[in-house]
Amino acid sequence: MIALASDHAGLPLKREIISLLEEMGLPYRDYGAYSEQSCDYAVYAQLAARAVASGACERGILCCGTGIGISMAANKVKGIRCACVSDCFSAKLTRLHNDANMLAMGARVVGPGLGRMIAEVFLTTGFEGGRHQRRVDQIMAIEAGEDLTAGL
Numbered sequence: 390m391i392a393l394a395s396d397h398a399g400l401p402l403k404r405e406i407i408s409l410l411e412e413m414g415l416p417y418r419d420y421g422a423y424s425e426q427s428c429d430y431a432v433y434a435q436l437a438a439r440a441v442a443s444g445a446c447e448r449g450i451l452c453c454g455t456g457i458g459i460s461m462a463a464n465k466v467k468g469i470r471c472a473c474v475s476d477c478f479s480a481k482l483t484r485l486h487n488d489a490n491m492l493a494m495g496a497r498v499v500g501p502g503l504g505r506m507i508a509e510v511f512l513t514t515g516f517e518g519g520r521h522q523r524r525v526d527q528i529m530a531i532e533a534g535e536d537l538t539a540g541l
């Protein structure tokens with residue numbers, strides 16, 4: 390299950406992602422917003438991010454104007470590693486190396502075709518593990534309040 394969310398600015402790109410998910414046969418839940426009326430991205434980021442953090446959804450895709458605000462908001466939810474991406478290389482690497490569980494894109498940054506490609510790469514690439522697992526664990530340790538610098 391893929392969690393989706395956007396603000397008004399990200400809505401056109403989210404619609405593209407919905408059509409991609411339907412083509413791919415992947416189920417999704419759209420946590421809003423549902424209209425182009427101006428709204429606040431953090432609200433929808435939190436809704437979708439909670440769905441991913443709780444395990445109700447495996448991954449999430451967020452869209453706002455730049456992808457930045459909505460990714461910052463999602464990353465405040467414990468358990469979320471949201472990457473704001475505007476190219477396919479970063480989409481692949483954030484899955485391989487960072488095990489990102491959410492992707493954010495900006496509808497004012499990437500066009501519909503590129504946005505679909507980025508989302509497809511994000512959804513079809515697995516985590517490489519190995520040395521990257523240790524680094525992802527360190528990111529999550531910072532979230533848990535641990536001091537990574539103690540041994541330096």
Ligand code: RB5
Binds near residue numbers: 454455
């Ligand atoms: C909305 O105008 C815009 O600020 C928002 O979509 C996003 O780009 C914020 O980061």
